[in-house]
Amino acid sequence: DAGVIQSPRHEVTEMGQEVTLRCKPISGHNSLFWYRQTMMRGLELLIYFNNNVPIDDSGMPEDRFSAKMPNASFSTLKIQPSEPRDSAVYFCASSLSAGGPGEQYFGPGTRLTVT
């Protein structure tokens, strides 16, 4: 199994630009999670999906952030417009939830730098 795949691995963009991060979960997993990691705030859950449906988006910082999961094998996290304070590593994780949370498998992350 290829594991959770994220792209791009690194993204450098200017303030005001749109950024789209992509995630392909492990085949067969039915839950997908987007996290943001910074030195100041640690690992924060932004949003998670179960069976392609957003379940909890309370961690999404503001309206500039949006996430979609059009099918079981693909999700995007979009930031529009981006700001320097969005600079962080963004992780996607997936799990198989069956009567309880399964082990979350994390992708390699996307390191986002907004200048």
Place this chain on the structure above:
Amino acid sequence: AQSVSQHNHHVILSEAASLELGCNYSYGGTVNLFWYVQYPGQHLQLLLKYFSGDPLVKGIKGFEAEFIKSKFSFNLRKPSVQWSDTAEYFCAVNDVNRDDKIIFGKGTRLHILP
């Protein structure tokens, strides 16, 4: 709201020293508990988990954790650390009766001196 507290932000040990990283959670119901590890430049991976049964859980690489319900704690231990254990360690909790969301602590950076 659930929260997870990791008492030590940064721990420095010499090789062969014993390790104990503290973790407390604030939820009175039934929980699932996890420890994840993040090696430098890598993504998080599961070290061990507790769902039910024996409160002493053994994980990979010689790590273990003990769930003490009365203390709301799930401390991570290793009797003799190695330089390769240098990493950041995250404790996490899930409310069994709620959903699949896992709340992570802020992490403990462990640095092992060779």
